[in-house]
Amino acid sequence: MNMNSIQSIILKRLFSGLLTLWIVTVIIFAAIELLPGDIATEKLGQAATPESLAAFREKFDLNRPVVERYISWLGGAVTGDFGISLSNQRPISELIGQRTANTFFLAGYAASIAVPIAVISGMMAALYNGSVFDRVLSGTTLAAISFPEFFIAYILILVFSVGLGWFPSLANVDVDTSLGERLYKTFLPAMTLTLIVLAYMMRMTRAAILNLLALPYIEMAHLKGIKRWRVIAVHALPNALAPIINVIALNLAYLIVGVVLVEVVFVYPGLGQVLVDAVSNRDVTVVQAACLIFAATYILLNLLADILSIIANPRLLHPR
């Protein structure tokens, strides 16, 4: 009975998450339909011959009804085939395949630096709820939410690239770049992303643990004379796991989107660059593909955060 209740909660959340994802795919697909006028005339100009217009419509599959096209677009997208680009007529998957991998690499790199530092120092800040550390933390959080991403990026470039010459300011990697060189070249972008999420993540971790330590059962454990580390490791940590997992997943979702600006600053060949270029060229099919990847990752990470924190909640695992 107990496991069933957990399962039904998870299934409910899974269902609503997937429903949201589906509605979002509809919104993204509808974008191309909302373009004013006819895409074929818009792209080829008023002087285009009827034959070339017909060929264009055939190529971009514009003759079939909307619902049919949506189903085949979605089917293609799930298998990684996003159709062809409006402006250069090459397959989109070829255009964005490697770049999507680059974007996930950069976000993962930043996360692997930011998450351990944030969680450990956030816990320390909560345990030693001292005034000095606390003030430094709230000051840096204010800076982190106030500074635009590119401000942090250019300060890092000015100091570590132009001033000290330790790291390159352009993160120009390609398929042949070895892992070590890749880590070196993308260090500054990864640092920028880390600085953006670090303070926020630390603060959320700290708040989660402080809330927990204020609960009566922790006080009871202290009063019973249990050693401090034992109170934290055995009594507090299992309950703290859920909020911490939540903090991490929320910030990973944020990283995936924050990467767009950082890629542009460091001219890093990622999906964000493709998206920005496609928006200024009004290359709708590429924009759709990139938006779908970003939005789906964001929604799935949020979904994962919720499900993991349900699983990690000891109250649900050991109900009365």
Place this chain on the structure above:
Amino acid sequence: MNNLIFHLRDAPVSAWVGIVIVAFYAFLAICAPVLAPYAESVSVGAQYQTWTSAHYLGTDALGRDVMSRLIYGARNTVGIALATTFLAFTLGASWGLLAATLGGWFDTISSRLIDVLMAIPPLIFALLILTITGTSVVALILVIAILDSTRVFRLSRAVAQGILTMDYIEVARMRGEGMFWLIRKEVLPNAAAPLIAEFGLRFCFVFLFISALSFLGLGIQPPTADWGGMVRESAKLIAFANFSSWESATFGLAPLLPAGAIAILTIGVNLVVDWVLHLSSGLKE
């Protein structure tokens, strides 16, 4: 209002710093034509001059005076961000209060719709819509205002729901007050404090968002002076900076000046908001 002036006397230092920063930016924005030594988008000298007495902060790639453009930028960037925030608030707050007061299916449908809109990261959503509408100032304001009004909707609905459970609302309803009267005279005055603090936070978000879009070349378009766009235009200069002499070091500062202008205003507004939040939470107790 008298209350606020009374509290101003014992405001903490951080709040005063915030107030001074915001007042300074407001002064720059309002008096831009008087303060700026040169016109906003006219070439007035050789390109890429260093910091000298004729052009205190040098000139940009087209020979325009950087200091004048920074001052006009306060007017353009902050003005557009303010207009967007006002629109987002009018939309979000009236919709949120309406949903909370009406309840029923209208509330349910609105809330589900907002949930879906908020599930998409705002930057991605804005880029998708700007592809369709193209990048004009009007499109920019409308798109960001609508995206941001979802956050205002959430807050004002939650606040209004708390107020609507009060006894005096029950009495007002029984007295036969109409719905719009109820919202305007009974709910809105009591929801004002949290909404004002939220206005500051939303302004920061909108301001950073517009600057980010302009930096990507998809926001406010040149030749209008705008801080995000100025960072984009001067970004390449940073590679020519070297610290051997004072003049060549100023190249490195070229993108940092407008970016810093954005950062400092956001800090100022945040400091004021922190203080207002602290005040309103203290007053409730």
